[in-house]
Amino acid sequence: MKKIIFIIGIVFLSGCGMTPVKHIDPNFIDNLREGRVTLSGGGCGFTWGASNQAILSNLSGERWHDLANLIKSLECSQDSAYYFLGRSAEGLGFKNAAKKYYKTSINNSKVGNHLYSCASMLEYNCWGFKFPQDSETRLSQLKIYQFKDMPMVLEVTESGRTFKLSGIVKDILGNQNDVFGFFNDSGIKVCSGEFNLNRSKSRGSVSLNCFNGKFSGTGEVLSSSYNESQGTYSGVGLIKTPSTQIRMLYGPNVSSIE
Structure with a gap:
């Protein structure tokens, strides 16, 4: 039995x-x-x-x-x-x-x-x-990176005019898919975002919701790399809507990113 x-x-x-x-x-x-x-x-x-x-x-x-x-x-x-x-x-x-x-x-x-x-x-x-x-x-x-807050510049083009907004990206944990906040130089959160990177974390998609919902769009992470010694990403993202384009430049030396 x-x-x-x-x-x-x-x-x-x-x-x-x-x-x-x-x-x-x-x-x-x-x-x-x-x-x-x-x-x-x-x-x-x-x-x-x-x-x-x-x-x-x-x-x-x-x-x-x-x-x-x-x-x-x-x-x-x-x-x-x-x-x-x-x-x-x-x-x-x-x-x-x-x-x-x-x-x-x-x-x-x-x-x-x-x-x-x-x-x-x-x-x-x-x-x-x-x-x-x-x-x-x-x-x-399991390799978990400790990410530092990092500089970001948003190049916003609308109605033929371009202006730049500089600030800091916070809340990134280093996940392949994650959310983040963008704070201007005065410490005010002006955008929330989300990214979804490929396995190598070199490309992917990104979305932004800025200025209390006045701009919202989804685009591409065109390039991205991680500096282990600094604990930061560097890269470029691009979001386009029918009326607005936002180019995202992020990393410790954003002024040198083309």
Whole structure:
């Protein structure tokens, strides 16, 4: 009888092509970015095991949004689940959040309870991963830059006239996707923005909302590079609308950027 139960358990945990329900929450990605996503536990049974193929497929395919939504929908609080959540956050560029999820995974591995540690009953339940070792490895390799506030000049062209606005960019954490604020020389926040860079962080998209909504647009990060010793980016962005163009020059020596 015990042997039959064991075999059934293995079938449940190995996955059988079940299509899991995706988690739908308009604030989910924001919560993931800020490290606020938690897994309530109690969902590490049949549905978790049956989602094996979908989870590993999203992981190998680097479909980070799908992976994160799937993990949250299952609400399994095991170390492996937080590891996958960390991989999602890291893949999306939310490195500070990934750090939190990896640490939670490591801590859960030490509990010794099947609700928190996938290996507490059978190592098979960890799907070939080793915890806390795998989470510790990802955490140790996670490079989080500490970004300094950096100068920026906005060249605004409207109705044939061009004027420049200088100031400081604040709130950048070094993520691949992030938000920031632009403050003028008087310390007043005049723009809020968001960028989405490619993997090398050399190009991407950028959006700005300035002057209390009088200007709003989306454009390109034409070039971008990171100076590790200074902790700053340097680069050029361009946003065009039918009536206005804004050229963004940012970095420690913005006057020298062409």
